[in-house]
Amino acid sequence: MEAVMDRKVVNNITTHFQALSAFVPLHPIRTKAEYDKAVSVLNQLLDAGASDENHPLANLAETIGELIGDYDDAHYPLGEVSASAMLRFLMAQHDLKQSDLSEIGTQGVVSEILNDKRELNVRQIKALSVRFQVNPAVFL
Numbered sequence: 001m002e003a004v005m006d007r008k009v010v011n012n013i014t015t016h017f018q019a020l021s022a023f024v025p026l027h028p029i030r031t032k033a034e035y036d037k038a039v040s041v042l043n044q045l046l047d048a049g050a051s052d053e054n055h056p057l058a059n060l061a062e063t064i065g066e067l068i069g070d071y072d073d074a075h076y077p078l079g080e081v082s083a084s085a086m087l088r089f090l091m092a093q094h095d096l097k098q099s100d101l102s103e104i105g106t107q108g109v110v111s112e113i114l115n116d117k118r119e120l121n122v123r124q125i126k127a128l129s130v131r132f133q134v135n136p137a138v139f140l
Helices: 007-021 032-047 058-075 083-093 107-114 122-132
Strands: none
Touching (some): 083 122
């Protein structure tokens, strides 16, 4: 059964929401200025310990992070990245050479993958996702 709020409860919620909204953006972010404020508030919450899921403001930080993410997705869409480009990036980040990736095949196979002459197969994607601790989808 759905709980019914009386006018007094609604007024109380409205007052608290307006007071909190003066400090924290609790609405969809529509402008760059609102985005900058939300990022600043999120950074302050994280500095205060809200990255700990047991912190009393953890859910608030998560909500603001989601609002920021929504703005980012709408205004800064990510381009497509090929599996070979992602593999080259991860290799550079981990200071690896082709010979360091024996779990996906010989150095010749790795070279063909990096030069887009061969696609990664399911076994190779699983091995790379484990090695680099990333979601396998980054190679799709």
